[in-house]
Amino acid sequence: MGEFRKPRIVRGRGVLGDIVEPGKDALVCTVPEAWEIVSGQVPGWKPAVHEIGSMELSDLERIEKQLPACDIVYGIGGGRAIDTAKFVAWKRGCEYVSFPTIISVDAFITDAVGVRKDGNVTYVGSVWPGILAVDYGVIQKAPKRFNRAGCGDLLSIHTAMFDWRLAARAGRAGYDEAIAGRAQECLRKIIEAAAEIKNVSDRGIDALVDCCCDEVEFCVQLGGARPEEGSEHLFAYNYELITGRKVLHCELVGVGIYAMSVVQNNAPEEIARIMDACGLAFRPGDNDITFDEVRETLKTLNTYIIKSESFYSILNEVEISGAMIESIIKGLKA
Numbered sequence: 569m570g571e572f573r574k575p576r577i578v579r580g581r582g583v584l585g586d587i588v589e590p591g592k593d594a595l596v597c598t599v600p601e602a603w604e605i606v607s608g609q610v611p612g613w614k615p616a617v618h619e620i621g622s623m624e625l626s627d628l629e630r631i632e633k634q635l636p637a638c639d640i641v642y643g644i645g646g647g648r649a650i651d652t653a654k655f656v657a658w659k660r661g662c663e664y665v666s667f668p669t670i671i672s673v674d675a676f677i678t679d680a681v682g683v684r685k686d687g688n689v690t691y692v693g694s695v696w697p698g699i700l701a702v703d704y705g706v707i708q709k710a711p712k713r714f715n716r717a718g719c720g721d722l723l724s725i726h727t728a729m730f731d732w733r734l735a736a737r738a739g740r741a742g743y744d745e746a747i748a749g750r751a752q753e754c755l756r757k758i759i760e761a762a763a764e765i766k767n768v769s770d771r772g773i774d775a776l777v778d779c780c781c782d783e784v785e786f787c788v789q790l791g792g793a794r795p796e797e798g799s800e801h802l803f804a805y806n807y808e809l810i811t812g813r814k815v816l817h818c819e820l821v822g823v824g825i826y827a828m829s830v831v832q833n834n835a836p837e838e839i840a841r842i843m844d845a846c847g848l849a850f851r852p853g854d855n856d857i858t859f860d861e862v863r864e865t866l867k868t869l870n871t872y873i874i875k876s877e878s879f880y881s882i883l884n885e886v887e888i889s890g891a892m893i894e895s896i897i898k899g900l901k902a
C-alpha cells in the first residue's frame with residue numbers, strides 16, 4: 569500500500585461532462601453495457617475505447633503495449649474495468665479516473681491493481697484515482713442486489729474488530745485506539761444508513777462511498793486491514809478453497825459475518841437484523857451459496873486457519889462444534 573491519496577469526488581448525474589478534459593488524450597477501459605449508458609453524457613468526446621477482456625497478467629501486459637498512447641485513463645464499469653484502467657495507469661505512470669457503474673467491490677477506491685495469475689487473484693502495483701466519479705443515475709441502473717452488497721466489507725467491521733481486540737489481548741497483534749474508534753464510527757454510519765442502502769438511494773450510495781473511502785484511509789494509515797478483515801474473511805477464503813467457486817465477495821463475507829458472530833457470541837441476531845435491513849443477501853437461497861457448502865466450510869475452518877497460517881482470531885480460541893454449525897444454519901434460515 570502506498571500513502572493514501574484522497575481523490576476529488578465528483579457526485580451527481582451525468583458527471584462525465586464535469587470531469588472530461590478535452591485537451592487530453594483519453595483512453596477508456598470499459599465493458600459495452602457500461603459504455604452504452606455513460607458514453608452519451610459528453611457529446612462529441614471521442615476517447616480511445618478499450619473493451620476489457622482477460623484479467624490474466626500476461627494478457628494485460630500484451631494488451632497494454634498495443635493500446636494507444638494517452639494522458640489519462642478512465643475505468644468505467646465494475647471491478648474488472650477499473651482494475652484494467654489501474655493496470656494501464658500504473659504501467660504508464662499516467663492519471664487515472666475511477667468511474668464505477670456498480671459498487672459491490674471496493675476496487676474503485678483502493679490503490680491495489682488486482683489481476684490474475686493462472687486464475688488466482690494477485691496484486692501487482694499501486695495507483696490512486698485522481699478523480700472518483702459517483703454518478704447516482706448510472707449506479708442505480710445496476711440490479712439493486714449488487715450495490716447493496718457494497719455494505720458487506722463495511723459490516724465486516726463488526727466481527728473483525730472483535731477479532732482484532734482478541735488478538736491484541738492475546739499479544740498477537742498491535743492495537744490502535746484511534747483507528748479502532750474510526751472503524752466503529754464507520755460501522756455506525758452504515759447501520760444508520762441501512763434503509764437508504766437497501767433502496768440504493770443517493771444517500772445510500774453516499775454512505776457506501778464515503779465509508780469505503782474512510783475505511784481505505786484508516787487501513788492504509790494502520791498498514792493493515794485488521795479493522796475490517798477478521799474471521800468472517802477467513803470463512804470466505806476457506807469457502808473459495810474447498811468449493812473452488814467464486815461467488816459475490818460481499819455476500820459470501822455476509823455469511824461469514826453471521827457465522828463468526830455466533831462463534832464469537834457477538835450479538836448474532838442484531839447483526840443479522842442489520843444485514844437484512846441493508847438488503848445484503850447473506851442468506852443461502854438469496855445468494856449463490858448453499859447450506860451444504862456453509863456446513864463444509866465451517867467444519868474445516870479450524871484446520872484451514874492452521875494450514876494457511878492465518879492471522880489470530882476467534883478461530884484460534886474456539887473449536888467450531890456440530891451444535892454451533894446447526895445453530896448457524898438455523899439462524900441463516902430464520
Ligand SMILES: [Zn+2]
Binds near residue numbers: 721801817821
Ligand atoms: Zn473483503
